[in-house]
Amino acid sequence: MKITKNDYNLLKNLYPDNLEECLEKIENDYPVQYLIGNVSFYGYPIIVNEDVLIPRFETEYLVEKTIAYIHKLNINKPTILDIGTGSGCIAITLAKELKDAKITALDISKKALAIAKKNIKLNKVLIKIKKVDILNTPIKENYDVIISNPPYIALNEKVDPATKFEPQQALFANDNGLEYYKCIINNLKNIDFKICAFEIGMTQKEALCNYINNTLSNVKIDCQKDYNNKDRYLFIINE
């Protein structure tokens, strides 16, 4: 794996005595972000380690699109639930960008939530965090916005070798990768919401649209593409 000159200089400062060892790790697919210890997400600093998924560029676009929807639908003081918050990157960005939002972020992983807590403090925002297994705990409160970048890789899918260093619980899902979406969509039957925003795998649009149409009534589905023209974002709008 190639690293940028900037990353190289950062590593040289961080690991003056064992730079060679770091470079060898990177050669063996170890993510440079874990060695540096933080990334920039939507311009905000996010601490990362092996307990959390490294925030991806495409997730910034999910946040951007969701903010645009919140404005379009004139939702004031939105209540927001981020499911599978990991490092907290989505929830923190929303808190920074929507000053009057009331945000709750949940994750099953205690270790991930510890990092999310550090990031919340670092970015000086207020977010309620909860340790919850979404697959086994119904959502009981109403939220204006439910947002999630859940695990969505099918168990048999080929993945980038660097992902073997990330928490596997953050990546893989049963039912061809659809398990978390279906669980969240089923929850939507029982609560009041305005927007549900998902990041999805590029082959999952059709199956998810069918599932939504068979499960929910009076909703509009809006699927949007990423910069590579792949279907990567799904919005369910409660009309």
Ligand SMILES: C[S@@+](CC[C@H](N)C(=O)[O-])C[C@H]1O[C@@H](n2cnc3c(N)ncnc32)[C@H](O)[C@@H]1O
């Ligand atoms: C794809 S990662 C997303 C992390 C972060 N939101 C992001 O976009 O970078 C999915 C997250 O879901 C969490 N997760 C996995 N199973 C879960 C469950 N049953 N209940 C709640 N969270 C879960 C993982 O721990 C992980 O942090």
